[in-house]
Amino acid sequence: MIAMVYEEPARVPRLYDEGDLPWIAQLLDIVEQSVGEPWRVLVERVDHAPLRVHPSHRAAMLQALRRVLGGAGQRARIARRARTLVLGPPALDPVERHARLATAAATLGTTPEDVESLLWIDLAMERPVVLPAGRPAETELAAFANLERIQRCVRRAHDLQLRVWDRATELVRTVARYGLISQIRCDGDATVLDVMGPLALFHATIVYGRALAQLVPLLAEHPRFELDIRCRMSGEEARLHVAPPVWLPPAPASRRAPSAAERLASDLEALGHAVMREPTPIVSGAHLLFPDLVLDRSTGRGTDRSTDRSTDRSTGRGGGRWFIEVLGFATHEYLAAKLDRYRGAGISRVVLCADLATAPGCEFTAQVCGFTRHVEVDDLLATIEHSGPG
Amino acid sequence: MRIRFDRGTLVLEAEHDGEQPGDIAGVAWDEERRAWRLPAEHHAAVRQELADAGVVVTDELDGHAAAMTWVVPGLRWYQEVALASWLAAGARGVVALPTGAGKTLVAIAAIAQLGVATLCLVPTRVLLDQWARALAVCTAQPIGRLGDGDHAVAPITVATYASATSWAPRIGGRFGLVIVDEAHHVGAWCPTEVFEMLVAPARLGLSATPPEDMAVLARHVGPVVYALTVEDLRGDGLAEHRLVTVPVVLDPAERRRYRELRGRFAGRYAAFQRAMPDAAWREFVRDSSRTTEGRAALAAWREYRALLAYPDGKRAALREILGRHRGSRALVFTADNATAYAIARELLVMPITHEIRRSERTRALAGFRTGECPVLVSSQVLEEGFDVPDADLAIVVGGTGSPRRFVQRIGRVLRPRDGKCALIYELAVAETTEAAEVARRRRGLGAAAVAQGGVS
Numbered sequence: 139m140i141a142m143v144y145e146e147p148a149r150v151p152r153l154y155d156e157g158d159l160p161w162i163a164q165l166l167d168i169v170e171q172s173v174g175e176p177w178r179v180l181v182e183r184v185d186h187a188p189l190r191v192h193p194s195h196r197a198a199m200l201q202a203l204r205r206v207l208g209g210a211g212q213r214a215r216i217a218r219r220a221r222t223l224v225l226g227p228p229a230l231d232p233v234e235r236h237a238r239l240a241t242a243a244a245t246l247g248t249t250p251e252d253v254e255s256l257l258w259i260d261l262a263m264e265r266p267v268v269l270p271a272g273r274p275a276e277t278e279l280a281a282f283a284n285l286e287r288i289q290r291c292v293r294r295a296h297d298l299q300l301r302v303w304d305r306a307t308e309l310v311r312t313v314a315r316y317g318l319i320s321q322i323r324c325d326g327d328a329t330v331l332d333v334m335g336p337l338a339l340f341h342a343t344i345v346y347g348r349a350l351a352q353l354v355p356l357l358a359e360h361p362r363f364e365l366d367i368r369c370r371m372s373g374e375e376a377r378l379h380v381a382p383p384v385w386l387p388p389a390p391a392s393r394r395a396p397s398a399a400e401r402l403a404s405d406l407e408a409l410g411h412a413v414m415r416e417p418t419p420i421v422s423g424a425h426l427l428f429p430d431l432v433l434d435r436s437t438g439r440g441t442d443r444s445t446d447r448s449t450d451r452s453t454g455r456g457g458g459r460w461f462i463e464v465l466g467f468a469t470h471e472y473l474a475a476k477l478d479r480y481r482g483a484g485i486s487r488v489v490l491c492a493d494l495a496t497a498p499g500c501e502f503t504a505q506v507c508g509f510t511r512h513v514e515v516d517d518l519l520a521t522i523e524h525s526g527p528g
Numbered sequence: 529m530r531i532r533f534d535r536g537t538l539v540l541e542a543e544h545d546g547e548q549p550g551d552i553a554g555v556a557w558d559e560e561r562r563a564w565r566l567p568a569e570h571h572a573a574v575r576q577e578l579a580d581a582g583v584v585v586t587d588e589l590d591g592h593a594a595a596m597t598w599v600v601p602g603l604r605w606y607q608e609v610a611l612a613s614w615l616a617a618g619a620r621g622v623v624a625l626p627t628g629a630g631k632t633l634v635a636i637a638a639i640a641q642l643g644v645a646t647l648c649l650v651p652t653r654v655l656l657d658q659w660a661r662a663l664a665v666c667t668a669q670p671i672g673r674l675g676d677g678d679h680a681v682a683p684i685t686v687a688t689y690a691s692a693t694s695w696a697p698r699i700g701g702r703f704g705l706v707i708v709d710e711a712h713h714v715g716a717w718c719p720t721e722v723f724e725m726l727v728a729p730a731r732l733g734l735s736a737t738p739p740e741d742m743a744v745l746a747r748h749v750g751p752v753v754y755a756l757t758v759e760d761l762r763g764d765g766l767a768e769h770r771l772v773t774v775p776v777v778l779d780p781a782e783r784r785r786y787r788e789l790r791g792r793f794a795g796r797y798a799a800f801q802r803a804m805p806d807a808a809w810r811e812f813v814r815d816s817s818r819t820t821e822g823r824a825a826l827a828a829w830r831e832y833r834a835l836l837a838y839p840d841g842k843r844a845a846l847r848e849i850l851g852r853h854r855g856s857r858a859l860v861f862t863a864d865n866a867t868a869y870a871i872a873r874e875l876l877v878m879p880i881t882h883e884i885r886r887s888e889r890t891r892a893l894a895g896f897r898t899g900e901c902p903v904l905v906s907s908q909v910l911e912e913g914f915d916v917p918d919a920d921l922a923i924v925v926g927g928t929g930s931p932r933r934f935v936q937r938i939g940r941v942l943r944p945r946d947g948k949c950a951l952i953y954e955l956a957v958a959e960t961t962e963a964a965e966v967a968r969r970r971r972g973l974g975a976a977a978v979a980q981g982g983v984s
Contacts, residue, residue: 178866193823218888221878226895228850228875228903238876258869261883317535317697321560336535336697337721339556339565345693345721372814467534469541471562 148366148379151291152195154280155385161189162276165199170273178263202282204262206274214260220246220253281385289354291378293347294369297334300353301364303327307416309356310428314466315394316349322426329419329426344370358386398491399430399464402513406433409515417461422483427476429461429488435522460522461488464513468492473503489521529578530586533701536725537565538574543586552577568700569748572729589727592704594683596669598640600633604765606756607634613754614638614732621750622711622733622742626758627939629765631734632662635707638732640666644704645683647728649692651710651717654909657886659686659709676886689718696725705730708749710912712737712932715744723748736939737932758935758942766942767920769950773966774849775958776841786960789832796825836962837863837926838870842955846871849923849953850903856921857896860905861937863926868905871925877903880910911936918945924954929968 154162168187172180184196223242229235239250246253258264292298300309306322306329313320313333320333333353335346347369357363365380396404406413412434420427435457461480465473473490480488494508507513507521529549530541540549541563549555549564552574558565566574571589578585603611610623611634619642625631639646648663650656653676660671663684672685674695681699706726708714711733714723723731733749742751758766778786800812807815816822850858862868865881872879878892878901895901897918904910911933922941927933941950956966 192817194817214885218885221888222891225872225876225878225892226901227854228847228877230847230851230875235876258873261869263866264869319535319558319560336537336558336565337567337724339537339558340554340567340724343721345719348694373810467539467561469539469561469563471541475562 148377151287151378151380153284153287153380153384154195155383158191158195158280159276161191162199162279164189165196166273166276166279169203169267170269172267173269174266176258176264177267180267181263198283198287199279201286202279203274205282205286206278207269216256217258217260220256224253224257277385278387281387284385285354285387288365288380288384289351291367291369291371292351292354294344294371295347295350295367296342296344296370297332297338297368298350298353299364299366300331300333301325301328301366302331302360303329303362305359306331306419306426307428308359309353311397312353312356315397316352318346318349322428323424324421324426355386355389357384358389397430397464398493398509398511398513399462402462402464402491402515402518403431405513405515406431406518411435420461420480420483420485422479425479427463427479427483429463431462433460433462433518433522434458435460458487461485462491462518463488464491464509466493470503473506477505487525489518489525491518529583530588531571531574532588533568533727534563534565536568536697536700536721538568538571538589538727540564540566540574544584547583567724568727569724571727589701592644592702592728594643594645594704596643596667596683598636598667600637600640600666603633603637604630606761606765607637610634610754611637611641615641617750617753619705619730619732621731621753622735622738622745624735624738624752624755626756626761626766626942627736627936628767628942628944629736629756629761631709631736632659635709635732635734636663636666638707638730639663639684639705642705642730644730645702646685646705646707647692647699647703647726648684648686649689649706649708649718649722650686651689651713651912652909653688653882653886654880654889655709655912656686656688657890689713689722692722693719696722700725701727703728705732707732707734709734711735711745711749712739714748720744720748737935758939765944767944767948767950769938769942769952771938771952771954773954773956774845776839776845776955777958778835778839778841778960782835782839786832786835789828789835790961792828793825793832796821797829833863834866836957836960838867839957841957842925843874845955846923846925847875850875853921853951855899856902857899857919858903858921858923859910859919859937859940860903860923860925861910861927862905862907863928865907867926868907871905875903877901877905880904880906882909910940919943920945920948920950922950922952924952926955926962927965927969929965931969931971934969 164187165184168183169180172183181200184200185193189196220242223245224238226238229238236250239253243250243253259266302309309331310320310322313331318333318335320331323330333350335343335349337343337345357365362382367378367380369376369378403413403415414432414434415430417429417432420429436459463476473492476490477488480486489505489507491507491509491513494510505521505525507518509517529547530543532539532541540552540555542549550557552564552566554570555564555566575585575587606625607630610625614621614623623631623634625634635648648659650659656673656675660673663671663686667684669684670682672680672682674681674685675688675691681702687695703726706723706728708718712735714720714733731749733745738752738755739745762768796816797812800807800815804811813826816826846860860871862871868879868881871877878895880889880892884892892901892904896904919941922938924937927937938952941952954966956962
């Protein structure tokens with residue numbers, strides 16, 4: 139499969155840069171003038187404003203503005219309360235209507251006009267425009283709009299190829315977390331990830347587009363990258379190419395629960411073991427290996443961030459530095475191939491942790507520690523003792 | 529040979545010498561994981577193929593039996609025939625019954641009959657809630673929910689199409705039966721990939737309006753195994769009904785504006801059609817968005833559609849109808865959410881849209897049943913599967929020419945009750961494109977409804 143070769147000519151999506159700042163500034167002027175008005179009024183004003191850009195760019199910028207401003211849930215409770223008090227049988231004449239609003243106003247301790255203005259303030263087009271942190275910067279808006287535009291392309295992607303020159307680890311882990319499959323290889327000094335979903339092995343599908351789009355925000359941390367997207371645009375196959383300079387918002391801080399590898403590292407550290415988390419990827423032929431941690435059993439103290447293989451020397455059984463990789467899905471052949479790749483890189487002290495829920499029977503392989511949900515430290519150490527010195 | 533489920537696919541591994549997973553039809557090699565894979569929905573077929581070849585199989589996916597007790601209400605005659613037809617077709621296929629005829633009950637009877645873990649797919653959050661409640665009435669076991677903020681998986685689970693798409697890679701191996709409500713959406717709103725990622729050999733589709741082209745649905749769910757129309761059940765499984773078209777005229781200013789906008793659009797559209805007679809609407813949109821004149825034509829189209837959605841004539845007609853039927857439980861259908869909110873704002877009635885949260889929706893529906901909130905207004909959410917036995921008045925303020933949507937809409941008021949005769953009002957602006965749309969959508973009801981007249 140994969141190791142994809144993109145032969146069709148690439149298109150470069152229209153992204154926002156310095157040239158767009160004047161009209162974005164004009165758009166933000168309209169936003170400032172619309173503070174306090176419902177969003178539908180702002181949208182209408184922007185639609186009819188003499189901005190010299192395609193309507194799709196105005197819409198993209200307004201969407202970015204929503205992302206920057208947030209606040210969708212603000213005052214939702216008040217609106218729901220007002221609706222509960224006011225909405226009911228149809229108020230077919232003005233007197234009946236005003237009486238209903240007046241009754242609700244008395245309950246809420248406000249005026250009928252206020253009640254009417256509160257009724258819909260939680261709905262996307264009805265809530266008022268507010269700028270809680272003042273006028274956003276044009277560049278910030280452009281960065282969010284760029285992110286949205288790239289993600290929109292990726293959501294329609296069958297597969298993508300990502301080339302980075304630094305810090306591939308978080309990308310690799312994100313690919314795994316979203317259940318995607320990838321082939322990772324070295325190409326000169328670049329790391330290349332060919333990413334797709336399992337069903338894409340059988341036919342082109344965009345069903346993984348949302349998962350693939352989760353990789354895009356992470357690119358903000360890469361000063362150098364190349365993203366090639368094979369997707370469907372307007373009913374046609376297309377290839378898009380994105381590379382810096384691209385304004386993107388800062389990558390969001392990860393809010394995910396700790397992974398099995400992170401929990402294992404914490405458990406080991408709590409027991410006084412020296413652990414290095416997320417060591418540098420290891421080159422093995424054309425492949426790259428991403429161990430989750432290194433357990434240093436020679437010193438009993440913390441280790442540095444180097445993966446210098448000279449430390450793969452120990453005298454005692456189970457001593458020295460052990461590379462640990464926690465796997466999700468595995469087969470016997472996959473485990474064997476992975477161990478071979480580590481050996482190919484000159485590393486024999488490695489333990490693969492296989493989730494028994496997805497890899498039944500794999501725990502009987504040497505250098506493999508089976509686990510269910512949580513890797514037990516005792517099981518890992520026992521596997522090391524059995525496997526050592528490798 | 530070992531068969532496992534992983535991320536919506538089957539993984540086939542040789543366990544003994546001579547076993548060749550690569551020889552199985554349709555497998556693909558996953559180089560990264562070094563595994564032979566097959567879409568999960570081929571599970572039954574691959575088991576059969578291996579059994580025929582005498583291969584010993586270790587199957588992680590064996591057994592979807594769910595030990596649950598069901599108390600299913602008695603089925604009407606046609607529901608029993610529908611269930612029997614589906615079972616006779618090998619527990620695969622689509623049951624096409626009109627809205628209000630009790631398709632959900634057929635599905636619950638099917639689950640009870642097979643006694644296996646079941647995934648029910650529904651298009652909307654409203655239906656998610658409705659299905660979960662309908663199932664809970666018939667069993668004491670907890671019902672799983674995926675969607676609308678819930679992430680609970682149980683042997684009987686209801687999921688929105690969107691949630692099923694993201695969850696199927698994880699849970700696709702757990703179910704023996706999949707039920708898809710509003711099955712005509714399979715292949716569009718409900719991606720076929722969801723079905724590819726499900727092992728479930730038994731599949732039941734439910735629809736009031738199965739698509740003309742059944743190829744996609746038949747491949748993943750099965751063919752139509754039983755079908756009845758509104759006319760088949762009129763006065764038996766469905767309430768009697770009367771369809772009244774109310775012609776509406778634009779006032780002079782609206783008329784002038786409509787003609788101006790329509791002319792601006794029609795000129796451009798006619799030129800496009802002359803140049804590309806076989807082109808679809810979306811191609812016109814794509815072509816138009818590239819030029820200033822094209823964009824102006826599209827803007828004119830949007831503006832006159834908005835004008836027709838709720839002109840003053842419709843506003844007055846709606847008030848008059850609601851006044852005449854004060855106290856009735858009425859569903860008001862609009863062309864778009866903006867109109868739904870406009871009506872809600874003017875008449876202080878409850879809108880039901882995707883933006884209204886579950887708790888508030890639930891309260892509104894309870895209020896509708898008790899009569900505290902006797903009018904609900906919506907553009908799409910109420911269209912499909914919304915179950916209100918006591919609604920007897922539908923007012924179609926605006927919509928499209930789609931016969932399927934029209935059948936779905938009026939089906940909301942056709943649930944039977946002794947002596948009930950549902951009234952369906954259809955507001956249409958005369959001498960505009962709406963007149964043609966009325967005629968077109970009535971085809972969904974059959975010749976009798978078309979003959980009841982329209983708007984010129």
